[in-house]
Amino acid sequence: MSAEIDLRPEQIVAAAVDILRESGLDAVSMRSVASRLGVTPPPVYARIGNKDALLDAVADHFLADLAPAVDRDELWPDYARRWTGQLRQRLTEAADSRLFLQVKRPAYLEASRPLLKCMRRDGMDRDRAVRACRLLTWATVGFVAMDHPPLDAPRRRNRLAGSDPAGVTAEEVDELFSAHIDYLIDGIQRES
């Protein structure tokens, strides 16, 4: 009689995501994930490899199917605003910058492909489009990293919901992000 358990990699990632949502990234350990699945660590290692690989998979989970569809008569600047907004939302959901700074660059590259295609369609040459995507992606990830420092779960301070100790309100942050992206788009357009 085999004691084998139906333990697919997606279930492991899902368990990690659940723990992340409930208790923060610091609560995600090989042991806590295994335990949530009713298993000891070795079976998890057999499926996922190690903790880095698990966190990569969790990050990929948040970036999956990120890009919205391009509207037929939508120019790239408008699409870029929607795309970066979407990326920002996904990263914000992950709620811990350590997770998505550690994600390998190829994942962002993959996610930015529709944006690149939209720029090419509007006549931007390949090098410029690649550079523009890089600029917008880095700016968005960097911005969210700054906006959601990794001091949430472990060192919970006086972070009252809605009021920020540093004196920056959520509206100001939204406005800052929009302005940031608009300035970049303006600059990219002006160079073409």
Add this chain to the structure above:
Amino acid sequence: MSAEIDLRPEQIVAAAVDILRESGLDAVSMRSVASRLGVTPPPVYARIGNKDALLDAVADHFLADLAPAVDRDELWPDYARRWTGQLRQRLTEAADSRLFLQVKRPAYLEASRPLLKCMRRDGMDRDRAVRACRLLTWATVGFVAMDHPPLDAPRRRNRLAGSDPAGVTAEEVDELFSAHIDYLIDGIQRES
């Protein structure tokens, strides 16, 4: 006979910085720092508090005396380019984004005061200047965080010196940073 040891907080921070430079942020532990100072952990706790406080102090170390002097007839856009360049250099020295994303915002606010003053001197109104500083600071920190992900020391991959696996060379990164900052400066100027 007292076994008391001359152990000042600055020495503790210096030891942590040394370990960070030599072996990366993951090698900085309360135990490794204590051990380098020839001491057990409790005396370190007595001086510094805990690990978060130690890392805050290490981050402050890298941001200390950051702002270059403002030249007499230098307009704020030029100074902003120098200031963000300096900030980028300091953050790059720290070499691990986890360190400076975790630094409390007041440290950046302090560092940006000369930039704010320079903008005010050039006639920008207070709200605009505060917003512009925030934009430039966040963009710089975010950019460096993206450029130096925390996968250096622990998970050392095939990161050949000079050649980047993601296909972005150091020159391209420099150019990307300059362009990013220039676009922001242009945008800020255009709104005034």
Add this chain to the structure above:
DNA sequence: ACCTGAACACCGTTCAAGT
């Protein structure tokens, strides 16, 4: 073949015991 239990070498942090 695949899981469990236990181990190894680490953490951050605290505390009784020594001097």
Add this chain to the structure above:
DNA sequence: ACCTGAACACCGTTCAAGT
């Protein structure tokens, strides 16, 4: 008063042992 040694509750990871 202040340091040491040891402990507690965790890590990531591996491996012999069981079934």
